[in-house]
């Protein structure tokens with residue numbers, strides 16, 4: 266229920282474009298009951314569906330929860346692999362039951378959100394359904410229940426989240442109206458995330474060495490100057506992830522520091538590192554730069570496991586190509 270949710274939208278830093286899209290979506294959802302007949306009469310039937318994709322720990326679930334709280338719309342998060350059953354026909358039954366129950370709740374509540382986490386578990390090569398026919402039937406059934414909800418004008422929003430967008434069945438991908446891409450935070454966003462966690466430690470009345478934020482500022486200025494130099498040289502903006510050239514400059518010219526260390530860290534990795542540092546600083550009674558740096562280093566970044574942003578986007582392109590080749594169709598544009 267919304268009031269049980271602790272996250273707020275502002276807790277997830279950055280991601281401004283995604284937040285704007287979700288803002289529009291939730292306003293429409295909140296108002297859906299009043300506008301649905303109007304839409305139907307005009308033969309407009311937008312489906313209330315949003316797909317969130319990108320590496321783990323980048324805020325997909327938290328941000329949805331935060332919006333559910335902000336707009337006071339109850340939410341149910343389903344771990345999709347728990348719907349998947351090796352028994353013939355059971356996966357389909359489970360999907361139907363989840364959606365039908367949610368549709369009932371939506372009708373009673375004015376609106377409801379059903380959030381399929383790890384939605385690629387339904388109908389991908391990764392799923393543990395072994396029979397190909399059964400995978401196809403599960404996907405078709407999923408699409409049918411979405412269509413029915415849309416057709417009947419039920420105020421049920423269906424969200425899907427995945428870290429394996431390349432493995433998601435393309436028919437499922439296309440059925441979602443919004444595709445919102447989450448990324449590893451760039452150095453500007455990492456600075457904000459680090460600062461916000463350090464501030465929380467300060468708020469907990471644990472001493473924080475001033476050198477942490479000072480050195481972070483200095484490193485940030487240095488990263489900015491590298492970016493500016495490159496911009497002058499290349500005549501265009503460079504991003505940390507889309508261009509190896511910026512990463513190479515950082516590796517070559519920048520000293521070790523928090524921003525350099527956390528390349529390829531998700532917000533969640535930084536949070537875990539902060540918590541490790543927190544325990545250490547409770548006993549040491551002061552959070553020093555060294556404690557913070559070493560704790561972040563200890564937890565490591567997610568990109569090491571799933572590939573850097575660079576290889577990730579490369580992988581996505583390859584996956585999309587493969588999927589398109591398989592289906593003979595092209596993907597809708599990212600919104």
Ligand SMILES: Nc1ncnc2c1ncn2[C@@H]1O[C@H](COP(=O)(O)OP(=O)(O)O)[C@@H](O)[C@H]1O
Pocket residue numbers: 276277278279280320321322323324325326327328447450458531532533534536
């Ligand atoms: N952009 C961000 N700003 C602040 N905190 C973040 C950010 N991204 C992730 N986090 C932290 O990581 C936690 C886990 O994120 P989560 O929503 O579970 O990620 P996902 O669903 O994408 O795997 C969040 O609750 C938050 O504390």
Ligand SMILES: [Mg+2]
Pocket residue numbers: 322325326327382426
């Ligand atoms: Mg999640």
